[in-house]
Amino acid sequence: MSDTIQKPRVATAWLGGCSGCHMSFLDLDERLIELADKVQLVYSPIADVKEFPKDVDVTLVEGAVTNDENEEMAHIIRRRSKYVISFGDCATTGNVTAMRNRFGNAELIDRAYKELADLCNSVPNDHTFLASLREQAIPLHHLIRVDAFLHGCPPTPDEIWFAISELLQGRIPVFKTQFLRYG
Amino acid sequence: MSETITISPVTRIEGHAKITIHLNDKGEVQDARFHVNEFRGFEKFCEGRMVWEMPGLTSRICGICPASHLVTSAKAGDDILAIGIPETAEKLRRMLTLAQWIQSHALSFFHLSSPDFLLGFEADPALRNIFGLLAHDKDFAVRGIRLRKFGQQVIEMLGGRRIHTPWAVAGGVREAFTREERDALLAWYPEVRETALLAIKTIKRVHEQYSKEIPSFGNFQSLFMGMVGPNGELEYYGGNLRVMDSAGNIIANNIDPREYRQDFGEASESWSYLKFPYYKPLGYPKGIYRVGPLARLNICDSITTPLAEQERRLFKKLAPSSEAVNNSFYFHYARLIEMLFAVEKLEELLHDPAIFGTQVRSKAEINRLEGIGACEAPRGTLFHHYWVDENGVLQKVNMLIATAQNNMAMNRTVRQIAMQFIDGPKVSEGILNRIEAGIRCFDPCLSCSTHAAGEMPLEVQLLGADGRVLDVKRR
Numbered sequence: 077m078s079d080t081i082q083k084p085r086v087a088t089a090w091l092g093g094c095s096g097c098h099m100s101f102l103d104l105d106e107r108l109i110e111l112a113d114k115v116q117l118v119y120s121p122i123a124d125v126k127e128f129p130k131d132v133d134v135t136l137v138e139g140a141v142t143n144d145e146n147e148e149m150a151h152i153i154r155r156r157s158k159y160v161i162s163f164g165d166c167a168t169t170g171n172v173t174a175m176r177n178r179f180g181n182a183e184l185i186d187r188a189y190k191e192l193a194d195l196c197n198s199v200p201n202d203h204t205f206l207a208s209l210r211e212q213a214i215p216l217h218h219l220i221r222v223d224a225f226l227h228g229c230p231p232t233p234d235e236i237w238f239a240i241s242e243l244l245q246g247r248i249p250v251f252k253t254q255f256l257r258y259g
Numbered sequence: 260m261s262e263t264i265t266i267s268p269v270t271r272i273e274g275h276a277k278i279t280i281h282l283n284d285k286g287e288v289q290d291a292r293f294h295v296n297e298f299r300g301f302e303k304f305c306e307g308r309m310v311w312e313m314p315g316l317t318s319r320i321c322g323i324c325p326a327s328h329l330v331t332s333a334k335a336g337d338d339i340l341a342i343g344i345p346e347t348a349e350k351l352r353r354m355l356t357l358a359q360w361i362q363s364h365a366l367s368f369f370h371l372s373s374p375d376f377l378l379g380f381e382a383d384p385a386l387r388n389i390f391g392l393l394a395h396d397k398d399f400a401v402r403g404i405r406l407r408k409f410g411q412q413v414i415e416m417l418g419g420r421r422i423h424t425p426w427a428v429a430g431g432v433r434e435a436f437t438r439e440e441r442d443a444l445l446a447w448y449p450e451v452r453e454t455a456l457l458a459i460k461t462i463k464r465v466h467e468q469y470s471k472e473i474p475s476f477g478n479f480q481s482l483f484m485g486m487v488g489p490n491g492e493l494e495y496y497g498g499n500l501r502v503m504d505s506a507g508n509i510i511a512n513n514i515d516p517r518e519y520r521q522d523f524g525e526a527s528e529s530w531s532y533l534k535f536p537y538y539k540p541l542g543y544p545k546g547i548y549r550v551g552p553l554a555r556l557n558i559c560d561s562i563t564t565p566l567a568e569q570e571r572r573l574f575k576k577l578a579p580s581s582e583a584v585n586n587s588f589y590f591h592y593a594r595l596i597e598m599l600f601a602v603e604k605l606e607e608l609l610h611d612p613a614i615f616g617t618q619v620r621s622k623a624e625i626n627r628l629e630g631i632g633a634c635e636a637p638r639g640t641l642f643h644h645y646w647v648d649e650n651g652v653l654q655k656v657n658m659l660i661a662t663a664q665n666n667m668a669m670n671r672t673v674r675q676i677a678m679q680f681i682d683g684p685k686v687s688e689g690i691l692n693r694i695e696a697g698i699r700c701f702d703p704c705l706s707c708s709t710h711a712a713g714e715m716p717l718e719v720q721l722l723g724a725d726g727r728v729l730d731v732k733r734r
Contacts, residue, residue, distance in 0.1 A: 096322025098322065099323060
């Protein structure tokens with residue numbers, strides 16, 4: 077058990093995005109077996125989640141910061157992680173998640189919940205239960221310090237594997253040209 | 260014991276699904292709600308984009324089922340061009356859709372749900388995931404990983420990449436398929452079939468193991484909706500809609516998906532970003548209906564592949580005489596029967612010479628200003644509805660998403676479990692387990708309509724009649 081404790085503690089988190097980056101992570105396929113031997117996955121939407129734990133070595137963050145709960149989460153992640161990686165284009169640039177930025181929130185909400193609803197008892201506005209949208213969805217590094225950026229919508233499994241391997245050896249991944257692409 | 264526990268910001272984490280349980284003056288459960296907590300605004304921000312880029316753009320709604328959005332969007336585009344697509348293109352799109360079912364259903368069962376079944380509902384939450392499964396039963400987990408990989412590989416061979424391929428377009432698809440690719444997939448088949456059958460064997464063992472618990476997992480009456488083919492068979496790409504009631508009566512049939520708005524409406528409420536679709540003839544909220552594997556298995560008259568048809572007949576026996584199977588726990592079994600069907604059907608298509616045709620795209624200008632596409636996504640019927648100008652620029656977009664159509668049913672499931680098990684102002688750990696498993700039957704893909712994860716963090720709040728928080732449990 078003692079070597080379990082010494083395994084690097086890796087987390088993945090999901091803010092405003094489509095989960096495609098996490099699916100690309102699962103596209104590591106059989107490499108997941110190797111990963112399970114090398115690291116301890118301490119927090120992830122694909123695992124049973126409690127609170128974001130302390131003393132995480134590496135956190136991959138998918139998605140843009142799009143509401144108040146994402147903001148709180150991003151700060152917690154930064155405080156509790158040694159390395160924070162923007163995981164994919166939404167975290168890196170805002171990407172598709174930020175396409176809403178050219179419209180006001182009221183306009184967006186009214187379209188979805190009033191104009192396109194056959195019956196509107198209320199728009200979702202009960203913030204005892206629901207997160208409040210930010211006026212603009214922003215890339216992660218606009219809010220917190222980020223140590224490296226994984227490009228792609230989503231990043232390829234090879235790119236994810238390269239990044240994790242480098243980080244596990246204590247190096248910030250430097251992406252070669254074949255990984256420098258958006259979309 | 261404190262009476263009020265406030266939600267600390269620390270636990271307000273992403274993809275947070277919340278459940279609230281409301282008590283009356285006597286301390287009895289009056290209501291329970293499943294809140295979904297993210298909004299992205301596709302219906303608005305797609306305005307001003309070109310119809311040609313909608314398949315690539317809307318596949319970004321969901322990383323789990325991007326191929327379903329891609330195909331549905333391309334079909335809406337076909338409708339705007341007002342053309343038929345080449346036979347090869349339709350067959351290749353069908354292959355893509357089946358591959359999407361295989362990878363998504365494999366994910367739901369092996370990666371997300373089976374840790375509950377194999378490690379136990381009460382197992383250490385830190386181990387209850389695919390990595391814990393690898394440690395517990397490596398062979399089983401690796402088989403699941405490889406079956407999902409197979410589905411993803413088919414998508415990659417067709418579309419050039421696994422996630423967010425822009426391959427399907429209005430009028431057809433971008434690229435043809437080759438014999439070498441086909442042969443590589445066929446070589447994989449013995450293993451693929453074996454794993455699909457293993458999944459069915461496993462769920463049957465689960466049925467026996469949890470025979471006492473299953474009756475309380477979302478067992479209620481509702482309508483069921485989905486597509487069927489021309490002979491009433493299970494359909495996944497193009498067919499007409501059928502609605503069945505819980506007694507097994509077909510109450511509407513042969514509805515052209517282009518007319519969906521006549522029969523299906525959506526309601527919005529203050530407490531969830533997920534809308535509440537309902538069957539209009541019965542109104543809201545009486546018109547509650549379920550979509551996805553359980554619905555499709557209930558409404559179809561047959562399955563056109565032998566092994567899956569054999570299982571469908573066993574599935575039908577879960578309900579008395581001709582009634583529909585109403586218990587949401589059997590979503591899992593239905594999902595695995597569909598996975599087996601997708602495996603068999605895809606093999607059939609791989610032997611069809613028409614898939615090697617080189618005419619894969621019809622070209623046309625904008626010939627209609629309104630287009631609707633529909634398809635059976637892994638979690639249920641998916642509709643894309645676009646209004647464009649004469650240049651093909653989007654003016655308005657509506658999407659009726661599979662998981663949203665199960666929203667009322669998910670709420671009903673939570674309420675049923677709460678009423679059955681909560682008695683007094685405390686929530687026990689065991690109830691939390693049951694509620695989470697109840698929701699997971701639906702394999703909710705909140706990413707699609709809003710966003711959240713397969714294995715969601717849950718928070719259960721118990722509220723008194725005055726709205727005070729009496730108790731809260733988090734996971």
